[in-house]
Every structure is written in structure tokens, then in C-alpha cells.
Amino acid sequence: MKQPGPEKVLKEQKIDEKWWDNWIRKGGWRPEGWKIIEMNDGPTLNNLRPEKFLIVHRPHGNMFHHSYGKTSKFFMGLLEGKLYGTKCPKCGLVYCPPRAHCFNPKCRLEETKWVELSKKGEVHAHTVMAIAWPSMAHLQPLVGAMVRIDGTNTCLPMTMRDIDPEKVNIGLRVNIHIEKQPKGDLLDVYATPAEKPKAPKRTPEELKRFREDMEKTRAWVKKTFGK
Amino acid sequence: MKGKPLVSIVSAGLSKFGKLEGLYAREIFAEAAKEAFDRCPNLNPKNDIQAMFVGHMGEAYEHQGHTGATMADWAGLLHIPATRTEAACASSGAALRAGIYAVLSGLCDVVMVGGIEKMTHRTTPEVTEYLAMASDYPFEQWHGITFPGLFALMATAHMHKYGTTEQHLAMVSVKNHYHGSLNPKAHMQKEITLETALSSRVIAWPLKLYDCSLITDGASCLILTRPELAKRYTDMPVHIVGSGQASDTIGMYEREGFTSLVSAKIAANKAYEMADLKPEDVNVAEVHDCFTIAEIIAYEDLGFCKPGEGSGLVEKSETKLGGGIPVNTSGGLKSKGHPVGATGTAQAYEMYLQLTGQAEKRQVGNAEVGLTHNVGGSGATATIHIYRRG
Numbered sequence: 001m002k003q004p005g006p007e008k009v010l011k012e013q014k015i016d017e018k019w020w021d022n023w024i025r026k027g028g029w030r031p032e033g034w035k036i037i038e039m040n041d042g043p044t045l046n047n048l049r050p051e052k053f054l055i056v057h058r059p060h061g062n063m064f065h066h067s068y069g070k071t072s073k074f075f076m077g078l079l080e081g082k083l084y085g086t087k088c089p090k091c092g093l094v095y096c097p098p099r100a101h102c103f104n105p106k107c108r109l110e111e112t113k114w115v116e117l118s119k120k121g122e123v124h125a126h127t128v129m130a131i132a133w134p135s136m137a138h139l140q141p142l143v144g145a146m147v148r149i150d151g152t153n154t155c156l157p158m159t160m161r162d163i164d165p166e167k168v169n170i171g172l173r174v175n176i177h178i179e180k181q182p183k184g185d186l187l188d189v190y191a192t193p194a195e196k197p198k199a200p201k202r203t204p205e206e207l208k209r210f211r212e213d214m215e216k217t218r219a220w221v222k223k224t225f226g227k
Numbered sequence: 228m229k230g231k232p233l234v235s236i237v238s239a240g241l242s243k244f245g246k247l248e249g250l251y252a253r254e255i256f257a258e259a260a261k262e263a264f265d266r267c268p269n270l271n272p273k274n275d276i277q278a279m280f281v282g283h284m285g286e287a288y289e290h291q292g293h294t295g296a297t298m299a300d301w302a303g304l305l306h307i308p309a310t311r312t313e314a315a316c317a318s319s320g321a322a323l324r325a326g327i328y329a330v331l332s333g334l335c336d337v338v339m340v341g342g343i344e345k346m347t348h349r350t351t352p353e354v355t356e357y358l359a360m361a362s363d364y365p366f367e368q369w370h371g372i373t374f375p376g377l378f379a380l381m382a383t384a385h386m387h388k389y390g391t392t393e394q395h396l397a398m399v400s401v402k403n404h405y406h407g408s409l410n411p412k413a414h415m416q417k418e419i420t421l422e423t424a425l426s427s428r429v430i431a432w433p434l435k436l437y438d439c440s441l442i443t444d445g446a447s448c449l450i451l452t453r454p455e456l457a458k459r460y461t462d463m464p465v466h467i468v469g470s471g472q473a474s475d476t477i478g479m480y481e482r483e484g485f486t487s488l489v490s491a492k493i494a495a496n497k498a499y500e501m502a503d504l505k506p507e508d509v510n511v512a513e514v515h516d517c518f519t520i521a522e523i524i525a526y527e528d529l530g531f532c533k534p535g536e537g538s539g540l541v542e543k544s545e546t547k548l549g550g551g552i553p554v555n556t557s558g559g560l561k562s563k564g565h566p567v568g569a570t571g572t573a574q575a576y577e578m579y580l581q582l583t584g585q586a587e588k589r590q591v592g593n594a595e596v597g598l599t600h601n602v603g604g605s606g607a608t609a610t611i612h613i614y615r616r617g
Binding site for chain 2: 043053137146155158170213217
């Protein structure tokens with residue numbers, strides 16, 4: 001009988017081994033600095049007294065190697081500019097994000113089949129993010145949307161481009177794109193409007209605030225990242 | 228079991244909530260444990276407590292896992308069986324539920340349940356990243372969506388469907404800050420105006436800084452026992468009469484709608500049924516206001532109003548102290564703070580104070596029945612508990 005594994009590398013985008021140099025130089029992640037602080041502490045709020053504490057600054061980082069598991073084909077598809085989902089052969093549900101097994105209780109974890117999807121869809125919910133993971137901070141204000149790709153039964157979260165953040169609305173038809181130089185994660189996928197967007201209802205005061213907020217965010221990004 | 232007490236809370240403890248920069252999580256937990264022990268002189272912790280369940284979400288914060296044993300050790304309870312429960316922000320709601328299982332199974336007479344999180348020593352982007360671990364890794368986190376982002380998606384869907392406005396969201400924040408100003412253990416004990424909330428920096432539109440709960444350090448715990456043993460420890464027990472927990476898809480993207488949490492509705496129905504009570508029987512509630520929109524959705528999921536009418540409840544001050552059903556009298560996650568692992572049992576701590584008449588300036592008069600609503604992630608877990616004055 002066949003056993004799972006062993007692995008063999010079919011194709012690779014190698015990481016620059018120098019990535020590690022900084023960390024290795026830190027010498028086993030011993031503290032790089034420290035501070036002594038004083039703060040009020042005590043067993044109850046009525047018994048607080050100033051106490052001293054030592055705080056160290058310790059380098060602590062890693063390169064996270066992980067598999068996309070049975071949904072890998074979706075991400076391999078991105079590397080080739082294609083959008084894949086999965087379909088349950090029993091109940092016909094189409095998943096994107098893909099699931100390797102159908103979660104419809106009637107289907108008892110039936111294995112799904114891969115299908116190529118259209119690059120059109122519709123916005124089901126949206127936001128404009130002005131706080132993001134450190135690696136994405138320069139992209140703010142970042143329009144995030146739940147997009148139902150035509151022919152699927154779920155929504156794929158993705159970012160939106162070429163749209164004024166104030167115009168994003170539920171029901172907007174969108175075209176879905178994949179980055180020209182994909183990296184192999186969901187940020188390779190983005191949507192642009194496929195029709196003239198109709199902004200959600202806002203009072204003049206709300207609109208004024210919204211625009212000020214966007215201006216503040218853009219100014220912060222410019223100050224922090226210089227673009 | 229319908230309407231009968233499942234277990235009784237005979238004591239409870241809560242650490243100070245805030246930026247406790249110099250302390251370790253375990254030390255903060257010991258502070259909460261000490262309060263619970265001091266409140267209950269008849270309890271001999273070492274002899275009486277037979278098991279401990281402690282909610283904790285992230286070992287990333289302190290690079291410290293194995294939380295069950297660590298907290299039992301620092302609470303002076305060696306060598307009891309101690310287990311960590313993890314369900315994101317509902318970790319200690321799940322710990323409470325585990326404690327109920329332990330007592331009802333007959334295996335334990337007295338258990339300690341609680342929760343802990345130490346967060347403020349990490350930067351906000353780091354905390355945002357760790358919290359995002361409670362959402363789907365490949366398809367939510369890597370679209371760059373943060374927790375404010377996920378709840379903002381719910382907010383835009385709710386606004387679109389029901390006409391909820393940014394003003395309504397801000398009203399939740401103003402109310403919870405008012406309640407928090409009355410709670411000496413709250414992280415942010417200050418009142419704010421509607422204008423402050425509305426003009427604060429946008430985080431994930433429509434959510435602004437004052438729509439988001441606080442990054443907080445804190446711990447909480449409860450001592451549970453079988454109802455028939457409660458009087459041995461206290462004259463003022465609080466009975467838990469209903470308990471519900473449910474799960475939902477880890478990714479929000481597979482849910483049919485974004486304006487309600489199915490897990491919370493299922494868990495609430497179970498808890499109401501077990502308690503033989505209806506939403507209108509509840510006198511005071513603590514709900515999971517990780518973001519202001521979550522509180523409005525909670526009103527609807529818990530049946531305090533019809534779907535879509537949550538904003539009206541806050542607009543009419545129904546959920547403010549003095550209203551028909553005061554919600555988040557502690558200040559909620561918004562003002563009291565949200566040390567994620569500690570939140571579930573911190574909500575139960577507030578119910579313990581309210582139902583034993585010890586909530587001081589924020590006491591709800593004649594509170595007989597209370598409810599807590601604790602949600603993990605974007606609603607993949609919900610734990611609901613119903614309490615009755617003993």
C-alpha cells in the first residue's frame with residue numbers, strides 16, 4: 001500500500017539565505033537592551049505602592065515555513081494567473097476559498113473537485129482599513145471586501161484598487177485580477193469596479209469626516225513610508 | 228434540569244485591568260485568585276479546589292505556553308489538575324463551561340475557572356497580528372484583514388440592511404465609557420462625548436478608535452461548586468442556570484449573512500431553554516463589545532430586540548444604567564478593557580457583583596437574572612451563560 005510522502009521539490013522560488021544574517025548576528029536572541037521602570041503595584045487597589053521592574057528588549061523573529069495543504073492548488077493557480085475553487089460532486093456547492101472536503105453535513109466530508117472560476121463577482125461587505133499588519137501598513141487606506149465570485153456559494157476576501165474608498169458599496173460588480181508578479185498569497189488577488197460605483201448613503205457631515213479620515217491616513221503613510 | 232441551578236458561583240476575583248507594564252501574566256492571575264480567596268474565608272483553596280480551567284489565547288505574547296499548570300502554580304494550587312482552554316476571545320467562556328462539565332459530571336465538588344491575557348507590552352501592530360490568528364489563516368489574515376476589518380465588514384452589512392449609522396455605533400461607546408467611569412478596576416475610567424467618538428481616527432471604516440475595545444492586561448476567576456454545597460462557602464451564591472456554547476465557520480466568508488452571529492443565537496437559545504427563561508426576564512447583561520457593532524448585533528442575537536432594531540435600543544438609552552436592560556455595566560470590553568483570555572470570566576465576575584448587590588456605583592436595582600455573551604473571533608465560538616441570584 002502507498003504511504004503518504006516522501007516530499008520532493010518540483011519548483012522553487014528560493015529565499016535569500018542572507019535573510020537570516022541579521023538574526024544570527026544577534027547571538028542567540030539575548031537581550032539587546034533593557035529598561036527599569038517604576039509602576040504602582042500591590043495586592044489590591046487600596047494597597048498600591050511604587051515598585052521597580054526590569055524590562056528587556058529581546059530580538060525574536062523567524063521565517064515561517066508552511067504549506068497551504070490541500071488548498072495549495074488555489075495558490076499555485078495564482079502563480080499562473082488563474083482562479084480556482086472547489087465543487088462538491090454530491091451537493092454541487094462551489095467553494096472559493098476552496099475546501100478539500102464538503103462541509104454540507106449530508107455529504108459527510110466528500111472530497112471536492114477543482115474548478116476554474118470566472119474573474120467576475122459582487123461585493124457583499126466592505127471596509128476601509130487604516131490599521132494593518134506591519135507588512136501591509138504602506139498600503140493604507142486599504143479597501144477590503146467580501147467578494148462573491150460568480151458561480152460560487154461563498155465570499156473570497158480581497159482588497160480593491162482603482163476605486164475611491166468612499167464609493168465602495170454592497171452590490172458593486174467587480175472584475176477580479178491577479179498580480180503580474182504573484183508572491184503566492186491572497187494579497188495577489190484584487191478587485192476593481194466593473195461598473196460605475198454608487199456610494200453608500202452618508203450625511204454631508206459623515207462624508208466630510210470620511211474624507212478627513214482618508215486624508216489623515218494618507219498623510220500618515222506618506223510621512224512613514226515617504227510615498 | 229430545566230430552570231434548576233447547574234452550578235453555583237461562591238466567589239470571584241478580578242485583577243486591575245490596564246497597562247500593567249512591569250508584571251507577568253501569572254502574577255496578574257495570582258492577584259485575581261487572591262481576591263477570590265479573600266472574599267471566601269470558608270474556602271480552603273488548597274484542600275477544596277479540585278480542578279482548574281483557565282482561558283488563555285496567545286502564548287505569543289509572553290512566549291509562555293502551558294498556561295494551565297503555570298496559573299495553578301502561581302495561584303498556590305499545586306498539584307491540582309489544571310487545563311488551559313483556548314477559544315480566542317471566548318477562551319474563558321469556554322473555561323467556565325468546562326468547569327460546569329467538571330462539577331456536573333460529579334467528578335469535582337469545587338473548581339476554579341478563570342482567564343488571563345498580558346498584551347500591552349507588545350506593539351499595537353503585533354497585537355493586531357496575534358489577534359488575527361483567531362481568523363482563518365490563508366484566506367482572511369492574508370487578505371490583510373484585521374479584526375477591526377472583519378467587524379467593519381459586519382458593520383457595513385448591518386448599515387446597508389438596517390440603516391444603522393456611525394452615530395449609533397458611537398452611542399454604544401459613549402454608554403460603555405460612562406459605565407466604565409463608575410468601575411474602579413476599568414482600564415479607561417473616563418466619560419467621552421459623542422463628538423469624541425465620532426471624530427476619533429478611523430481604524431477600519433466605519434469603525435473608529437472609539438469603536439474598538441482596548442488592548443489590556445488582566446485576569447479573572449470564579450470559584451464554582453455544586454448548588455447544594457454553596458451555603459457551605461457563602462450566604463450569597465450566584466447560580467448559573469443556563470449554559471450554551473456553539474461554533475461556526477472559522478472563516479466569515481462562508482456564512483450566509485454578516486449581520487448576525489449564528490453561533491451566538493444557537494448558544495443563547497440553548498441557554499434560555501436550559502434556564503427556562505426568556506430574553507425579557509434578563510435584568511442585566513455583559514455582552515462581547517469587542518467592537519461597537521458587535522454590541523448592537525448582540526442585542527439582536529440575544530433577543531433583547533428584533534433583528535435590525537439594536538441601534539434603537541442604544542438610541543433610547545434602554546441599555547444604559549437606569550434603562551430597561553442595562554448592558555455592560557462594567558464598562559464592557561470598550562472601557563473596562565479586553566484582555567482576551569480573561570474576558571469571559573470577567574463578564575461573569577460582573578454578574579457575580581451585580582447579583583450579590585456589590586456593584587456599588589453601577590449597581591442595577593433588584594437584579595435577579597443576568598446574562599453573559601462571550602464571542603471568540605468573528606463568531607466561530609460563542610458562549611452564553613445565564614445567572615440567577617442565589
